[in-house]
Amino acid sequence: MTVSWTPHRFSGGLLALDTANTVVMRGDAAGFDRFADVAEIARFAEAASAFRATELGGRRLAAPQPERIAPAVLEIREATDRLFRNAVVAGGIATDDMPPFLRACASVLSGGTDRIGAAGTPFGDPATPIAFEVALAVSALSLLGELSRLRICPNCRWLFLDRSRNASRVWCDMAVCGNRRKARRHYRRRIAAGGKAAAREVDNV
Structure with missing residues (x-):
């Protein structure tokens, strides 16, 4: 059964967190993976292009062969969740969690030709699509500067960014x-x- 990629499924605040949250109720016997059918990666990328347009600077996400990129996407997803979930719980990043995270991101960025980080075009030229796995790695790396605003929802256990004025947001x-x-x-x-x-x-x- 296909997933309905509704606005709620993009409550994380960044592409990397929305992707981490495709595992529902982590650590619970009733939990499940919305990417169990890898075809959902392409559908998620299509929806994320709209819901994360501001973060992406209007650049579209491309995932034409989800079965090919699935291993890299899942590796980044799991390394991201592990690193930042542990950081929220412990109040800081565990150095031992960093190498797998950095390797996962580097594996899809190595050999690339994209230019990222420019003002107004943080993910590169919006006139052309960007590979979903590349955008995911860039988004995940940007979280290293957002640690103070990372939260875990007490209801669903999703990771999210608290961008409220007084940093008092509780729920995703x-x-x-x-x-x-x-x-x-x-x-x-x-x-x-x-x-x-x-x-x-x-x-x-």
């Missing part, structure tokens, strides 16, 4: 995860209140 997406958590708290309060009411009825018998 308030409309989804925030509301789900509030609904669960409300449900538990109702259950607890119902239990107390039942106990009072027994006491009055």
Whole structure:
């Protein structure tokens, strides 16, 4: 079944985080990988071209052969998640996590001819597409300068950037995860209140 790449699936704040978040509920028995069907990599890249247009400077992402690039994409995804998730939890980057991350990024950048980083065109010439795996590596490397704003959503465990003015954002997406958590708290309060009411009825018998 194909994935619906809705705006919520791009709540990470950067292409590399959105990609890391294609594994849902990491570490949970109910978790799953939206890239289990590698054809989804191409569909994700197409959607990301629109949802991450500002980050990409308007440059389109190209993934014409997802089965060919899947190993590199998954390697970068997993190294990115490991490095930055551990950094959020521990309050800093573990040096041991850096070499696999840097190797994964370097593997797709080596031998490339793109020019990146210019003002207004951070991912190069917007007139031509950029390979998804190359853009992913560039996005992942940019996270090294965003450590203070990285967060883990307490509901879905996704990584996201907190760009709020006072750095107080809690959820990756308030409309989804925030509301789900509030609904669960409300449900538990109702259950607890119902239990107390039942106990009072027994006491009055």
